[in-house]
Amino acid sequence: xQQGEEDPQALSIQEGENATMxxxxxxxxxxxxxxxxxxxxxxxxxxxxxSNEREKHSGRLRVTLDTSKKSSSLLITASRAADTASYFxxxxxxxxxxxxxxQGTTLQVKP
Amino acid sequence: xxxxxxxxxxxxxxxGTSVKIECRxxxxxxxxxxxxxxxxxxSLMLMATSNEGSKATYEQGVEKDxxxxxxxxxxxxxxxxxxxxPEDSSFYICSAGEGAVEKLFFGSGTQxxxx
Numbered sequence: 564x565q566q567g568e569e570d571p572q573a574l575s576i577q578e579g580e581n582a583t584m585x586x587x588x589x590x591x592x593x594x595x596x597x598x599x600x601x602x603x604x605x606x607x608x609x610x611x612x613x614s615n616e617r618e619k620h621s622g623r624l625r626v627t628l629d630t631s632k633k634s635s636s637l638l639i640t641a642s643r644a645a646d647t648a649s650y651f652x653x654x655x656x657x658x659x660x661x662x663x664x665x666q667g668t669t670l671q672v673k674p
Numbered sequence: 675x676x677x678x679x680x681x682x683x684x685x686x687x688x689x690g691t692s693v694k695i696e697c698r699x700x701x702x703x704x705x706x707x708x709x710x711x712x713x714x715x716x717s718l719m720l721m722a723t724s725n726e727g728s729k730a731t732y733e734q735g736v737e738k739d740x741x742x743x744x745x746x747x748x749x750x751x752x753x754x755x756x757x758x759x760p761e762d763s764s765f766y767i768c769s770a771g772e773g774a775v776e777k778l779f780f781g782s783g784t785q786x787x788x789x
Contacts, residue, residue, distance in 0.1 A: 598780075605680070605767055605782040606718075651717060660706055660771045660778055664718045 569652060569665040577673050582639040584668040586652030587632075593658040595628055597637050600649045600667075609637075609650075644674040677701060678770050680781025687758055688789055695753045695784045697768035703748035704770035708778075709741075712765040724751040724768075758788040 569586045576582055588595070594613045598606040612619045612628045612635065619626045625638040635652055649669050653662035677700040687693050697707055705726045710718040722743050723731040730743035740762075742754040751770075755762050767783040 596778075603765070603783070603785065605678075606769075606780040608777060608779070611777065653718075659723075660708060660769070661720060661723060662708070662718075662769075662778070663720070664710075666717045 573669045575671040592654045642672045678779045678781045684785040702772040707751040707770045
C-alpha cells in the first residue's frame, strides 16, 4: 500500500489549545493536501502545499512540508470545539487528482 | 465554490441486488472524477478514476465487473455496485476537480448497507 501514516491516531485537547498532526508518505509527490471530515460526511479541502513549498498558512491553519523526510504537519491554533473532526493528509504524485490518503487523525476539542 | 452532489446519502439493500450511486458536479465540468470507499474508522481508499467518454481506470484489487462506473457526461459519473453483498457495505465517496486537479471537491458520500 502507498498510504501514508498519520500520528497521532487520536488527539484530545481543550478549547484554545493548539493541535498538531503529522503525516508521513512513501513516494515522491507533486503536492500534499489536508482534508477535514466530520463524522459520516464528505471531505472538506483545507489546504494544499506543493512539493517546492515548505510552509503555508491559512487562517488558523499552518502546514509544513519536508520532502527530504517525506513528512508534513498540520497545526491548528487556538482550537475550537467546532474543529472536532477527522483530519486526513493526501498526496498527489503526478498532479492527476488521484489522492493517496493517510490513515487520519481524530481530533476532539473539548469546550 | 464548486459543489459536488452525491446521491443517495444512504441506501439499504438486500444481498444480491444492485445499487447505483450518482456523483454530479453542479456548477462546473469535470472530465475526471474519482471514487473512493471508506470503512468505519479507516481512511479512504481510491477505487477508480472515472473518465468522461471512456472506460474507467480501476485500482489494483478492485473488481471492475463488481463496481461498474459510467461517466456519460461532463457533470455526471455513476458507480453501480452489482450483486451487492454484506462485505460491500461501506461509505462510498466521489470527488471531482474544477479545471486543474489540484483542488478537488468531494461529494457528501453514500453509506451503503447490504443486509
